[in-house]
Amino acid sequence: MLSPERSLRLRVDQEALAHNWRGLDTLSGMATAGAAVKANCYGLGVDTCVPTLRDAGCESFFVAHWSEVVALAAHVAPRNIAVLHGPMHDDDVAYAKASGAVPVINSLAQARRWNGAAGGACHLMIDTGINRLGVAPSELSDPAVQALNIDIVMSHLSSADEETATNAKQLQSFRECLRLINFKRASLCNSAGIALGRDYAFDLTRPGIALYGGVPRHELRGTIRQVAHVEVAVIQTRMLNKGDTVGYNAQFVAPWPMPVGTVSLGYADGFLRSRGAGNALLHEGMMLPILGKVSMDMIVVDLSAAPGIIEGDWLQVPFDLPNAAQQSSLSQYELLTVLGSRWG
């Protein structure tokens, strides 16, 4: 049986997504843009986003976990899927070989595990200063690394969204590393890194957030369009009297009589409390301030500016990521990746 219509909608603008990939690909100069599609395409849905990216021309896809391969493999060839966390167990190696997805080798232990299984082509992550995953530059001469059949050698910038000497330092370190190994393609940039200029682009870039509408550096503003559009239904309206309170812990007290609407959106949907009081939803361009605390499944908005709103009307949730990030204490990344599973 089909479920009835949902009271909250996430629309992914596929045209804008393709536009963003093409724009980032162009900004990458001689390099080609791939796509970070981990965490279900940052919350926006693999089945919606990956075919669009593929049809726009994207050929290299990056996920974090082995468990993310199956969803990707429905749309792209496994050899074009890179798994960033690499083979942590022998089971991962077996899975890589059976599925055809390609591991990113992050340590000497992973290199030995992969070589021990005669793994074949792989990618290599070098740590040039973020200190998360990756072999150290000093480990590149190790026989286990030298024995790898490396397709993409990569490193990751810690502060590409900032003006800091760290970026040039990591670039320099990456360049020195490239002299010590054999590989087919080199890759350093995330979205923000692409804006640092073509010196940073090498052969392949790995944008994520900017594909989905994030603007991590101002240079990208003219290139990137909003991708996620979010609408929620009003599920009840009521009239408050002066002194009535709204929501848990009665944090909003009506200063005068006012119409309010209860909206089908809460923190279980990824609308966290930090996006509550002080922020607003929109109706035909009108701002409807959020009142009181965000509940798990509901928020309440002030309808004074649009008293004609009735149950079943739809409101827009501001999802221009740079603005929404500024108005909550959330990063553009968190605003997307916390989206829950109720969206349809």
Ligand SMILES: *Cc1c(COP(=O)(O)O)cnc(C)c1O
């Ligand atoms: C997530 C990720 C990216 C994409 O980063 P954005 O800042 O979202 O563009 C690129 N490379 C690696 C290794 C990643 O983990």
